[in-house]
Amino acid sequence: MELQELQTHLTEWLNEAIAAFQKVPGSAVLIRYVRSSYQNDPVRSAIELVLVIFFIRYLMAPAYSTSKQNFIKLTDDEIDELVDEWTPEPLVPNMTVLEEMESEKLPIIVGATGPKSKLANGRTVTNLASYNFYNLNANEQIKEKAIQTLRTYGVGPCGPPQFYGTQDVHMRAEADIANYIGTEGCIVYAQAFSTISSVIPAFCKRGDIIVADRAVNYSIRRGLEISRSNIRWYAHNDLDDLERVMAKVVAEQARTKKLTRRFLVTEALFETTGEMNDLPRLIELKEKYKFRIMLDETWSFGVLGRTGRGLTEAQNVDPTQVDMIVGSLAGPLCAGGGFCAGPKDVVEHQRLTAASYTFSAALPAMLAIIASESLHVIQENPEATLGVCRENIRLMRAQLDPKSDWVICTSAPENPILLLVLKPQVVEARRLTAEDQERLLQEVADECLANNILVTRLKGAPITTHMGLKDNVYTATPALKVCVTSGLSKKETEKAGIAIRHAITKVMTKKGNNKLGVPTA
Amino acid sequence: MTDKGGRRRRSSSILQVYHEPLEPVEQLSDQAALPNLNANWVNAKGAWTIHFVLILALKIIYDIVPGVSQETSWTLTNITYMIGSYIMFHHVRGVPFEFNGGAYDNLNMWEQIDDGAQYTPAKKFLLSVPIVLFLLSTHYTHYDLTYFIINFLAVLAVIIPKLPYSHRMRVGLFSGVPEE
Numbered sequence: 001m002e003l004q005e006l007q008t009h010l011t012e013w014l015n016e017a018i019a020a021f022q023k024v025p026g027s028a029v030l031i032r033y034v035r036s037s038y039q040n041d042p043v044r045s046a047i048e049l050v051l052v053i054f055f056i057r058y059l060m061a062p063a064y065s066t067s068k069q070n071f072i073k074l075t076d077d078e079i080d081e082l083v084d085e086w087t088p089e090p091l092v093p094n095m096t097v098l099e100e101m102e103s104e105k106l107p108i109i110v111g112a113t114g115p116k117s118k119l120a121n122g123r124t125v126t127n128l129a130s131y132n133f134y135n136l137n138a139n140e141q142i143k144e145k146a147i148q149t150l151r152t153y154g155v156g157p158c159g160p161p162q163f164y165g166t167q168d169v170h171m172r173a174e175a176d177i178a179n180y181i182g183t184e185g186c187i188v189y190a191q192a193f194s195t196i197s198s199v200i201p202a203f204c205k206r207g208d209i210i211v212a213d214r215a216v217n218y219s220i221r222r223g224l225e226i227s228r229s230n231i232r233w234y235a236h237n238d239l240d241d242l243e244r245v246m247a248k249v250v251a252e253q254a255r256t257k258k259l260t261r262r263f264l265v266t267e268a269l270f271e272t273t274g275e276m277n278d279l280p281r282l283i284e285l286k287e288k289y290k291f292r293i294m295l296d297e298t299w300s301f302g303v304l305g306r307t308g309r310g311l312t313e314a315q316n317v318d319p320t321q322v323d324m325i326v327g328s329l330a331g332p333l334c335a336g337g338g339f340c341a342g343p344k345d346v347v348e349h350q351r352l353t354a355a356s357y358t359f360s361a362a363l364p365a366m367l368a369i370i371a372s373e374s375l376h377v378i379q380e381n382p383e384a385t386l387g388v389c390r391e392n393i394r395l396m397r398a399q400l401d402p403k404s405d406w407v408i409c410t411s412a413p414e415n416p417i418l419l420l421v422l423k424p425q426v427v428e429a430r431r432l433t434a435e436d437q438e439r440l441l442q443e444v445a446d447e448c449l450a451n452n453i454l455v456t457r458l459k460g461a462p463i464t465t466h467m468g469l470k471d472n473v474y475t476a477t478p479a480l481k482v483c484v485t486s487g488l489s490k491k492e493t494e495k496a497g498i499a500i501r502h503a504i505t506k507v508m509t510k511k512g513n514n515k516l517g518v519p520t521a
Numbered sequence: 522m523t524d525k526g527g528r529r530r531r532s533s534s535i536l537q538v539y540h541e542p543l544e545p546v547e548q549l550s551d552q553a554a555l556p557n558l559n560a561n562w563v564n565a566k567g568a569w570t571i572h573f574v575l576i577l578a579l580k581i582i583y584d585i586v587p588g589v590s591q592e593t594s595w596t597l598t599n600i601t602y603m604i605g606s607y608i609m610f611h612h613v614r615g616v617p618f619e620f621n622g623g624a625y626d627n628l629n630m631w632e633q634i635d636d637g638a639q640y641t642p643a644k645k646f647l648l649s650v651p652i653v654l655f656l657l658s659t660h661y662t663h664y665d666l667t668y669f670i671i672n673f674l675a676v677l678a679v680i681i682p683k684l685p686y687s688h689r690m691r692v693g694l695f696s697g698v699p700e701e
C-alpha cells in the first residue's frame with residue numbers, strides 16, 4: 001500500500017518537474033541537444049559531461065593572486081612603535097679617519113689651472129695632478145674659439161639631443177671624432193663618466209652574457225649592473241683566463257642551445273693599474289668565440305698611438321674591428337663629455353636607447369667646439385703635444401721606477417698617468433694593510449706639496465667598496481698618481497721627479513713609519 | 522649539476538617537469554615598473570569580440586574552400602583556433618617589445634595576464650571560448666568519433682596549460698633543466 005502511494009507521488013513530482021523544466025525558455029533546445037548528442041555513445045557523452053562540469057566549476061571559482069603576499073599585518077600600535085624606533089641614516093655618512101685627514105689638507109687652486117697653479121695659501125705649485133697632459137688648457141687658439149662659440153651659441157643647449165639639443169657643432173664634433181679614429185660613426189654624450197654606463201645597458205639586456213675584466217673602473221661597473229646581464233669575470237689582464245671564460249660560455253650555450261648576445265668589456269688603459277691591454281689578442285679571441293667587444297678608451301684616447309688615436313693606432317688594429325670604442329673628451333682634450341665610436345648601426349641605435357644621451361641635456365656647444373679644436377691641434381702637430389709629453393713621461397719614470405727603493409710604477413710606458421704602488425717586498429716586510437698604504441701615500445702627497453709639487457692618490461675606494469656586483473672581489477692597490485704634462489720643461493719634470501722620489505724615501509724611512517720587523521698582532 | 526633552489530628536478534627520466542622559480546626582487550621591481558602592455562590588452566574593450574570575429578572568419582574561409590565538407594570545415598576551424606591560441610598564450614615567452622629589459626622573459630602570455638592571478642574574468646572568458654567552440658564543432662561534426670578525437674585532443678592542449686595547476690610549470694622532453 002505505502003509503496004504504491006510513494007510511487008504515484010514520485011511519478012507526480014517527476015511529471016511536475018518535467019512540466020516546470022519545459023516551461024523554462026530554451027529547455028526544448030537543450031533536450032534536443034542532449035538527445036542528439038547522446039547517439040548511443042556513453043563514453044563520449046561522459047567525456048563531454050565532465051568537460052562541461054569542469055567548465056562550470058572554473059567559471060564559479062573565485063579569483064586569487066599567485067604572487068606571494070609577503071607582508072605582515074601590523075596593528076596601529078606596532079606601526080607607531082616601528083616609526084618611533086626608526087632612526088634615519090645620515091644623508092652623508094661620517095668621514096673616516098683617512099678622509100678627515102685628507103680633507104683638512106685638501107689643496108685649493110685659485111685662478112686658472114695649468115702646469116703651474118696658484119694655491120689658496122698663496123704658493124705656486126707644479127701641478128702633477130691634472131689630466132691636462134698637453135697643456136691645451138693654455139692654448140690661445142682654442143681659447144679664442146671657445147669665447148667666439150660662447151658669444152654665438154650661449155652657454156648650454158638647454159635640451160636633450162633629441163629635443164632641440166643637437167646643434168651643428170655637435171654633429172661636427174661627432175664627424176671629427178669618427179674621422180680621427182677611423183670609424184663609420186660616432187655619438188657624443190654630455191658626460192664622460194656616464195657614457196659607458198649608458199652604452200652597456202643600451203646593448204646588453206637580461207639574459208645576455210658579458211665577460212669583463214675584474215679591474216674595470218667604477219663607471220663600467222655601474223653599466224654592467226644596470227644592464228641586468230649575466231656577468232662573467234676574468235682575472236685582471238690575463239687573456240688566457242679570458243679565453244678560458246669565453247670557451248666556457250660558448251660550451252655552456254652550445255649545450256643548452258641558448259643563443260644570446262655576448263659581449264666583452266674591458267679598458268684600453270686601466271684606470272686602477274695604468275696597464276695596457278693587448279688589443280690584437282682581444283680581437284682574435286672575440287672573432288674566435290663570436291663576442292662583441294666594448295673597449296673603454298677613456299684614458300687612452302688622445303694618449304696612445306702616433307697621433308693619439310688610442311689603442312687601435314698604438315697596436316695597429318683596424319678600428320672597424322672594434323665594435324664599440326668609448327672614450328672621453330674631458331681629459332687631455334680639455335673639453336667635456338664622452339663619445340662612442342663604431343659602425344653606423346651601433347651609433348644610431350644609441351640615439352634612442354642610451355639613457356644618458358636621451359635623458360640629459362646635450363653637451364654645451366663650447367665644449368663640442370673645443371673637442372674638435374683640440375683634436376685638430378693634436379693631429380696637426382703630434383710631435384709638439386704627444387711627443388713632448390712622452391719625453392717627459394720617460395724622464396719622470398726614469399727618476400721613479402728603477403731609482404726608488406720603495407715604489408714601482410704599474411703604468412704602461414706610454415701612460416702619462418704614472419701609478420706608483422709600494423713594492424710588494426716592502427708591503428710584505430712591513431705588514432702594511434691597504435689602509436696603512438693609503439696613509440703612507442697620503443703622507444707622500446703631503447710631503448710633495450710641502451715641496452711645491454701637487455700630486456694625488458688613486459681613489460680606488462669606490463671600486464673596492466662597490467656592492468652592486470657582489471661576485472667580483474677586486475681590491476684596487478693603493479697608488480700615488482703622478483700626471484705628467486707637456487706644459488713643463490724637461491728640467492722641471494726631472495726636478496719634480498727627483499722631489500717625489502725624495503719625498504717617498506723621506507716618508508718611508510721616517511721613524512714612526514718604520515715597522516720593519518715589528519710583528520703586528 | 523648543482524640544484525639551484527627554485528627549479529627543482531622532479532625526475533631524471535625522459536620527461537622533465539619543473540617550475541619556473543619566482544624572479545629575484547630586482548626583476549620583480551622591473552616587472553612592476555611599467556604596466557605590462559603585452560598582457561593588459563586582454564582586459565581591454567573589444568579584445569573579447571575579436572575571438573568571435575576570428576572564429577567566424579576562419580569558418581567562412583574554410584567553407585569557401587571547394588571540396589571541404591561541413592564536418593572538416595568545423596574541425597579545421599577548431600584546430601586552427603586552438604593552435605593559434607596555444608602559440609600565442611602558451612608557447613611564446615617574454616614580451617615582443619623592448620620596454621622593461623626582459624623582465625618577463627621566462628613567462629608566457631597566459632602567466633603574464635593579470636600578474637599571474639587565477640580565475641580572473643579575462644581568464645574565465647579565454648577558457649570558455651575553446652570549450653564552447655569544441656562543443657559546437659563536435660555537434661556540427663555529428664558526433665563522428667574521428668573528428669571528436671581530433672577536436673578533443675586540440676581542446677585539451679589549450680585547456681591543460683590554462684589550469685592553475687600548470688602555472689609556471691614547464692615540461693621538457695629529452696632536455697635537461699635549464700641552469701639559469
